[in-house]
Each structure stands twice: as structure tokens, then as C-alpha cells.
Amino acid sequence: MKKDIDLIESLINRNEYFYKTGKIKKREYLINNFFLIDKIEDILSKNQREKISEFLSDEFSLPKFNLSISILKAVPN
Secondary structure: OHHHHHHHHHHHHHHHHHHHOOOOOHHHHHHHHHHHHHHHHHHHHOOOOOOOOOOOOOOOOHHHHHHHHHHHHHOOO
16 A cells, blocks of 8 residues: 555656646646545545556656556546
């Protein structure tokens, strides 16, 4: 569980970076944040236990960041 939360926290940090550098617009930034927060709530509530796939770990690669978000969205709720 801790590892999953750490991975999501990393995605939140990268989302912030891409927004601050202007690589993503405010709307996409907010959508990503709400989605990631929802994932953390699911994990913490223990109602939904899911294994979050390892994401590609190049810290500031926008395509890899978008891929990580897409992978999370593809996991069935």
C-alpha cells in the first residue's frame, strides 16, 4: 500500500511540474489531480485494493507521465 501511495504521490508531483512549466493546461492539471486523489482515497479506504503498475520512471518526461496516467485510468475500478 505504501509503495502504491508513493507512486501516486510522484505522479502528483510530476503533474505539478508539467503545469508550472506550461506543458499541460490548467484543465488537464485539475483532471489529473482529481483522478490521482481519487486513486489515493480508494487505496486508503481499503474498499478497492489494486496493484498499481510500475510506471516508467524518467522524472520529467511528459510522454511517460501521460502514459502513467493512462495506465492508471485503464485499470478497472
